[in-house]
Amino acid sequence: MAVTSRTLQLIRAMRTAVGGYADDTVRDLAAQWVAAWDRLAPTWVQAVDVLVAWALAHGRWPTPVELARVEPLQQALAATDDALDELEAATTAAVIAAADLAITATVAAEPDVIASQLPSPYRQDTRERVASAILPTVLDVIRNRVTQQITVQTRPLSVDASAAIRRELVRGVELGSNPTDIARRAVAAVNGAFDGGLQRAANIARTEVLDAHRTAARYAHDANADLLDGWVWLATVTGASAVRTCPSCWAMHGTVHDLDEAGPLDHQQGRCARAPKTKPWRALGIDLDEPADQTPDRQAAFDALTDQQQAAVLGAARLALLRAARIDWSDLAVTRDNPAWRTSYVPRPLRDLNRIADQRR
Numbered sequence: 001m002a003v004t005s006r007t008l009q010l011i012r013a014m015r016t017a018v019g020g021y022a023d024d025t026v027r028d029l030a031a032q033w034v035a036a037w038d039r040l041a042p043t044w045v046q047a048v049d050v051l052v053a054w055a056l057a058h059g060r061w062p063t064p065v066e067l068a069r070v071e072p073l074q075q076a077l078a079a080t081d082d083a084l085d086e087l088e089a090a091t092t093a094a095v096i097a098a099a100d101l102a103i104t105a106t107v108a109a110e111p112d113v114i115a116s117q118l119p120s121p122y123r124q125d126t127r128e129r130v131a132s133a134i135l136p137t138v139l140d141v142i143r144n145r146v147t148q149q150i151t152v153q154t155r156p157l158s159v160d161a162s163a164a165i166r167r168e169l170v171r172g173v174e175l176g177s178n179p180t181d182i183a184r185r186a187v188a189a190v191n192g193a194f195d196g197g198l199q200r201a202a203n204i205a206r207t208e209v210l211d212a213h214r215t216a217a218r219y220a221h222d223a224n225a226d227l228l229d230g231w232v233w234l235a236t237v238t239g240a241s242a243v244r245t246c247p248s249c250w251a252m253h254g255t256v257h258d259l260d261e262a263g264p265l266d267h268q269q270g271r272c273a274r275a276p277k278t279k280p281w282r283a284l285g286i287d288l289d290e291p292a293d294q295t296p297d298r299q300a301a302f303d304a305l306t307d308q309q310q311a312a313v314l315g316a317a318r319l320a321l322l323r324a325a326r327i328d329w330s331d332l333a334v335t336r337d338n339p340a341w342r343t344s345y346v347p348r349p350l351r352d353l354n355r356i357a358d359q360r361r
């Protein structure tokens with residue numbers, strides 16, 4: 001019940017650590033992508049020179065069949081496919097390793113997070129009790145499931161980037177009179193498609209590492225159901241980053257959920273946290289008055305923003321509806337199914353909010 005400033009501090013530290021694992025992975029993968037392209041670039045410059053000479057001689061870009069006959073191009077594609085296969089394997093390994101660190105950090109922190117909500121004489125016992133309820137065998141099952149999930153996400157990386165490069169080559173570039181300029185644009189197009197793989201890999205890293213953290217937290221909470229009443233969705237609603245929190249996460253902040261409910265199911269690359277909510281002290285046999293809960297109040301946090309900041313968060317139209325009480329905070333978030341990923345809460349489209357407001361008139 002009594003989320004303390006210490007609880008919030010511990011949760012923030014845990015989320016920062018987990019975010020750091022994801023960021024480190026993204027940085028590491030970006031470096032690998034750049035190094036791989038540096039190795040491939042000379043091969044592509046050569047291949048594209050041949051291609052541009054052909055195109056200028058014929059006055060048009062080659063057809064797919066003609067492209068297939070350009071030997072240096074086929075060599076560049078083969079080398080690129082090999083590099084992409086290696087990058088895909090490196091991505092899978094790096095994201096699995098980071099997810100593993102996230103799980104370890106989460107189960108290490110949760111006993112403190114829960115104990116911080118109780119009076120200090122009870123904390124040490126609670127910490128030990130919470131920690132001993134988190135079973136290594138179950139964590140192994142979670143790690144295996146996370147590994148599988150990451151592998152499913154990363155598997156199409158190489159094939160998709162390779163296909164994107166081939167599409168660029170078939171599309172070709174507009175011919176001008178300057179061969180150097182044509183070649184530069186053609187190499188840039190291939191490089192762009194190659195880097196598309198990195199964008200995907202980075203998104204997978206950020207999303208999967210955070211989801212591994214959430215899965216571990218959910219288990220740690222569920223295993224300690226005798227101490228807990230549920231979990232609270234914490235978004236960033238205070239401090240300098242509050243203006244970057246989306247309407248959906250603002251709407252979900254402070255909502256209480258069942259322990260067995262996954263989450264917070266924020267959108268991809270979301271940064272919301274799951275705070276365990278301990279039972280009232282007296283329900284736990286502690287005969288003391290509880291201090292007030294320190295979870296930032298959503299309305300108070302929003303009211304603390306300037307008009308300009310409020311409009312930046314919600315957009316002018318949403319803000320007007322909310323201020324006129326024609327919609328509630330709870331209207332601002334809606335779940336969206338994603339067959340390739342998972343269900344998540346996203347901002348409800350303005351069109352739907354207008355319909356809701358009209359119906360309530």
Ligand SMILES: [Zn+2]
Nearest residue numbers: 246248249270
């Ligand atoms: Zn959000």
